[in-house]
Amino acid sequence: MNIKIVCVGKLKEKYFKDGIAEYQKRLSRFAKVEIVQVPDEKAPESLSPAQMEEVKKREGERILSKIKDKEYVYVLAIKGKERASEEFAKELKDLGTYGHSDITFVIGGSLGTSDAVNKRANDLFSFGKLTMPHQLMRLVLIEQIYRAFMINSGSPYHK
């Protein structure tokens, strides 16, 4: 399975980089995991609603340019569908069984994802109602992907 995580902006903190690298290494026996970072739109702190939409639109265009038609796309969104880790694991297994070998996850920038990105999603995936910083979300997501593979392999990692 080929897993791609498309995200906005460069990771700055070493502790995030180290955590993500650790799970990427652990996942390498199950899947090829690629992390694609698109540039964030430089903008002042205070923006009008129209300017915010414009930032999301521009970042969205960069995100969409990294996604091919054949990819099954989960867009991470607070208002998406929540599921348990076991349900997510089964979904990933089923996607593989039914011929989806290219799975892409999208994490929006600090303002979230554009309508165009949300429309491209095969699934809007919520990790709960809490708003997480997009950089932390990368680490949480990759751990959950690893957990899903461990569940599917019957490992005691998932208790």
Ligand SMILES: C[S@@+](CC[C@H](N)C(=O)[O-])C[C@H]1O[C@@H](n2cnc3c(N)ncnc32)[C@H](O)[C@@H]1O
């Ligand atoms: C800082 S959040 C954006 C907040 C923005 N107000 C919104 O509602 O989308 C940045 C990105 O992290 C991801 N994210 C943050 N918290 C999340 C959650 N609880 N579930 C799913 N994705 C989340 C989403 O991809 C989001 O676009």
